[in-house]
Amino acid sequence: MSIIETNELVKYYDDLCAVDHVTLSIDKEVFGLLGPNGSGKTTTVLMLTTLLRPTSGNASICGHDIQKHAERVRSAISYVPQDMAVDIKLTGRENVMFFAKLYGIPSPKDKADEALALMELSERADDLTRTYSGGMRRRLELAQALVHEPSALFLDEPTLGLDVAARKKIWEHIGSLSRRGMSIFVTTHYMDEADRFCDRVGIINRGKIAACGSPEELKTNLMNDIITVRIEGMCQPPDLEGVWYVGRQEDEISFTAENGKEALPALAETLTRNNVKVRAMSLREPTLDDVFLQAVGQQEEPHGFADSKFRMMLRRRR
Amino acid sequence: MRGIITFIQRDFLRWERGRVAVISALIMPAAWLIFVGLALPVQFTGNYLDFITPGILVMTMLSAGLSGGALLMFDKILGFLNKFLALPTPRESILFGKILFITGRGIIQTTIILIIAVIIGASLLQPLQYVMIYIVLFAFGILISSFATTVALYLEDHDSYAAFNTMISMPLFFTSSALMPYDVMPGWLRAIAVLNPLSFAIDAIRDIGYGIIPVLPLATLLGIACFVIVLCSHVFRKVTI
Ligand SMILES: Nc1ncnc2c1ncn2[C@@H]1O[C@H](COP(=O)(O)OP(=O)(O)O)[C@@H](O)[C@H]1O
Numbered sequence: 221m222s223i224i225e226t227n228e229l230v231k232y233y234d235d236l237c238a239v240d241h242v243t244l245s246i247d248k249e250v251f252g253l254l255g256p257n258g259s260g261k262t263t264t265v266l267m268l269t270t271l272l273r274p275t276s277g278n279a280s281i282c283g284h285d286i287q288k289h290a291e292r293v294r295s296a297i298s299y300v301p302q303d304m305a306v307d308i309k310l311t312g313r314e315n316v317m318f319f320a321k322l323y324g325i326p327s328p329k330d331k332a333d334e335a336l337a338l339m340e341l342s343e344r345a346d347d348l349t350r351t352y353s354g355g356m357r358r359r360l361e362l363a364q365a366l367v368h369e370p371s372a373l374f375l376d377e378p379t380l381g382l383d384v385a386a387r388k389k390i391w392e393h394i395g396s397l398s399r400r401g402m403s404i405f406v407t408t409h410y411m412d413e414a415d416r417f418c419d420r421v422g423i424i425n426r427g428k429i430a431a432c433g434s435p436e437e438l439k440t441n442l443m444n445d446i447i448t449v450r451i452e453g454m455c456q457p458p459d460l461e462g463v464w465y466v467g468r469q470e471d472e473i474s475f476t477a478e479n480g481k482e483a484l485p486a487l488a489e490t491l492t493r494n495n496v497k498v499r500a501m502s503l504r505e506p507t508l509d510d511v512f513l514q515a516v517g518q519q520e521e522p523h524g525f526a527d528s529k530f531r532m533m534l535r536r537r538r
Numbered sequence: 539m540r541g542i543i544t545f546i547q548r549d550f551l552r553w554e555r556g557r558v559a560v561i562s563a564l565i566m567p568a569a570w571l572i573f574v575g576l577a578l579p580v581q582f583t584g585n586y587l588d589f590i591t592p593g594i595l596v597m598t599m600l601s602a603g604l605s606g607g608a609l610l611m612f613d614k615i616l617g618f619l620n621k622f623l624a625l626p627t628p629r630e631s632i633l634f635g636k637i638l639f640i641t642g643r644g645i646i647q648t649t650i651i652l653i654i655a656v657i658i659g660a661s662l663l664q665p666l667q668y669v670m671i672y673i674v675l676f677a678f679g680i681l682i683s684s685f686a687t688t689v690a691l692y693l694e695d696h697d698s699y700a701a702f703n704t705m706i707s708m709p710l711f712f713t714s715s716a717l718m719p720y721d722v723m724p725g726w727l728r729a730i731a732v733l734n735p736l737s738f739a740i741d742a743i744r745d746i747g748y749g750i751i752p753v754l755p756l757a758t759l760l761g762i763a764c765f766v767i768v769l770c771s772h773v774f775r776k777v778t779i
């Protein structure tokens with residue numbers, strides 16, 4: 221049995237379905253729940269950390285049901301919420317000691333020092349956290365979460381609002397924790413970070429899991445080369461041998477092709493023949509952005525291309 | 539139990555670091571004691587300072603409790619509560635830790651006020667009498683801090699709570715038996731004052747000063763306190779599903 225299992229998890233806020241039949245299975249790995257704002261990431265995490273009751277479905281952590289054995293679940297997990305919450309009037313060490321005591325750890329002082337050292341905060345441990353940078357506060361929260369050596373660690377948008385260097389550092393720490401045998405459930409809306417640092421990702425959109433797998437798997441399964449075309453006006457995706465339509469963002473449409481180099485001129489020709497004004501074209505390797513675009517597109521528009529929607533968008537932009 | 543103590547320690551540490559607030563909470567009751575207790579030419583009783591001191595002690599506890607009510611709400615708004623709720627520590631210890639902290643802080647403040655009162659001329663009592671006074675203040679503190687915490691959790695918003703706080707603190711004080719004996723009150727005021735929970739605490743402390751053991755007021759106080767705690771736990775459980 222996996223460490224984190226969810227089975228058809230559903231959460232409604234009144235009429236709004238924030239999480240829609242989510243079924244996941246997560247082992248000792250870094251699992252990224254990836255989706256835009258409002259897609260239901262936080263709601264999922266709140267249910268798994270026993271802070272919110274699911275409308276239906278169930279989930280278990282280390283075999284403990286999140287509703288029937290909430291206390292056991294809480295002994296097995298740590299949770300770092302999306303909005304940072306550290307006591308700025310306390311020092312870094314006091315902040316961590318406080319959690320160590322709450323977890324009932326036998327020697328809280330040693331354990332706190334260890335966690336602070338792991339997060340590279342030892343030197344500043346006795347300064348008030350008021351003086352810490354955003355990245356340091358995040359690492360302090362990680363240290364708080366680590367003192368009791370949880371089996372599963374839940375991080376809700378741990379890199380939100382941090383600069384590039386701080387983000388990278390947080391992800392490196394996440395990676396090293398995972399290598400120590402912790403199962404890490406992390407949410408993010410940064411596709412590139414999920415691509416680089418997660419072992420597996422689940423793409424969530426409007427509460428539904430649209431795709432799930434390792435970034436490599438998702439990218440190679442779905443696509444070979446990516447061709448993006450910047451166009452003017454609207455366009456019907458052309459029907460071309462070996463070229464598939466992926467999706468559209470603003471005035472860029474993307475395609476995936478078995479052989480991008482050959483498809484490029486053919487695509488340009490066809491588009492021009494269809495009276496589409498092509499501004500620029502480029503060929504590149506697929507990213508999770510493309511995976512997301514395609515997965516979400518399939519989910520929302522089973523009949524392909526919502527032309528009217530883009531026409532409206534364009535009209536608004538003018 | 540361990541959790542409760544840890545939560546209380548955290549709050550005391552935070553309180554002690556906010557230096558200005560530690561002093562400013564004492565200004566108001568100290569001013570009442572000095573300007574009203576000493577300077578006001580009133581003839582209700584022999585030593586008006588002795589008469590008004592119980593009222594000021596209860597007032598100190600009242601404002602400590604009401605201002606402390608916002609603490610748990612802030613923990614909730616700032617995201618601390620969610621972190622605490624995801625811990626294996628029993629969830630109730632968050633609430634009881636908070637109520638005990640607010641009461642404990644109030645006890646420290648009333649002690650300072652009590653010392654000031656004795657310095658400026660209130661009569662010294664027997665040690666046992668002080669012990670009983672502290673029991674009354676503690677019961678009243680539990681009552682008022684769980685009441686304030688409940689209201690704040692229910693309102694969920696700092697501005698509404700601040701408005702509520704200013705709205706009730708002065709009227710509660712003036713309609714109690716803090717400033718004058720029942721027999722000189724106008725009838726309408728007496729009718730309110732005998733029902734005011736502040737009066738129970740104030741009368742109990744006065745009784746102690748006269749050498750009477752205040753069984754009835756103290757029992758009433760404890761009864762109301764228990765009721766409010768149950769109500770508070772209920773609201774707490776509701777906001778933390
Ligand atoms: N307490 C709440 N009450 C009502 N709706 C909510 C509440 N929390 C979140 N939502 C809604 O549920 C959806 C999912 O929110 P959330 O899980 O916070 O998304 P994410 O974390 O991916 O940004 C959003 O549409 C949001 O507006």
Ligand SMILES: [Mg+2]
Binds near residue numbers: 263376377
């Ligand atoms: Mg979120």
